[in-house]
Amino acid sequence: MKRVYLETFGCQMNVSDSERVATSLAQKGFEIADSEDNADIILINTCSVREKAEQKLYTRVGEVRAGKRQKPVVGVMGCVAQLEGETLFNKIQGIDMVIGTRAVGRVAEAIENVFDYGSGYSDLGERDPEYDWTVAEEQRHSPYVAFIPIIEGCNKFCTYCIVPFSRGREVSLPASEIIRQVLEHRRSGVKEIHLIGQNVNSYRPKTESGLESFSGKTPFSRLLRAVAATGIERIKFNTSFPRDFHPDIVDAIEENENLCNWVHLPVQSGSDRVLKAMRRLHTIESYFKRIDRLKASSRDISLTTDIIVGFPGETEEDFENTVRMVEYCEFDSAYIFKYSPRPGTPAYEMPDDVPNEEKTRRFRSLEAVQRAIQSRRMQRYLGRSISVLAEKHSARSSEHLTGHSTCHRVVNFPASDDMLGKIIDVTVTGVKTNSLFGEVK
Ligand code: SF4
Structure with a gap:
């Protein structure tokens, strides 16, 4: 029985793809390993959203090749595989197969092909019409x-x-x-x-x-x-x-x-001029209308967002509009990124004209504004009873469990193992910037 180790980077979509790849490989007689040691096949499910995705893959393939087992089959899946295709074989030594984002239903065939005919196999084709979306219980994260x-x-x-x-x-x-x-x-x-x-x-x-x-x-x-x-x-x-x-x-x-009680609504900028250059298809006025409806809800909906600072052409005035937008929306959490150009995108052709030091200044300044809002917003949970799904042991202590509230906040609380998998009421006794602490009452 061949052992396969799957390593996943990036978004929930990649996690979900890996779960289905593991499900179908297990059905076809492969063993899914929980470590790369002694794996016969190592599959790296890649993400290209962050910077230097290829460089990271290069490093990772090198590490895998230098690992204990001398010659596992190495397959690359996900967005880097789809975008780079067969060029990866020349760019990064040690890759045996490349499987695109919609070819994940044919990983077993790809592995067999490499074992039968050697490395250099690629499949960037479309999803099979009869593709099975099922995830087996034992392969879920x-x-x-x-x-x-x-x-x-x-x-x-x-x-x-x-x-x-x-x-x-x-x-x-x-x-x-x-x-x-x-x-x-x-x-x-x-x-x-x-x-x-x-x-x-x-x-x-x-x-x-x-x-x-x-x-x-x-x-x-x-x-x-x-x-x-x-x-x-x-x-x-x-x-x-x-x-x-x-x-x-x-x-x-x-x-x-x-x-x-949770909506993630990425706004990206508070300036209509920048939103147009980003081609986001919304204006700040239309965004505020949606925020107003969410804030007026009878449910206490937690609101999170993504923001990019330093997009090409972003002026100080554009940035100030973003700060004002953040103050208006009062997000419960915001993922703030400094713009960095991605090859292959239209923005890559635009002059990256906000100097890196200025991007850093804007990032820090916006982060400080958001942190103050977030700390204030988090205080509203203090003393309240919130419903939490007890998902696993806390990394800090075996006597604590951790899980998410309905508003998608991480909540840590002392509890015994028999609570795992239950939705329980936790009274919030402590508040941090990104998580809550509580007690089961
Ligand atoms: S909506 Fe825009 S940011 Fe989101 S995945 Fe599509 S192109 Fe990317």
């Missing part, structure tokens, strides 16, 4: 939390982003298949599902099969109501695209307790 892709790819072409090139155009999964997976996960003890995709609220399946009896202003809000009706305890969704974020999504959350 958590026994209690499951990721379910509902839409793949992206049609938006934001000028800084490589995803439409690495993941292809938007394809929505049939609602009936999504609901089937939710019910199956529920039966196997999953408490929380994440409906995932680059832009979940752009969900637009070919037919409405499975959604006929659910109302809603968009296919996504109908899907949310349909998934809520399965009775699964918790539903989260990520990521939302501001232009397609219809207020009916907030209505659906208010109607269904199991739709969680």
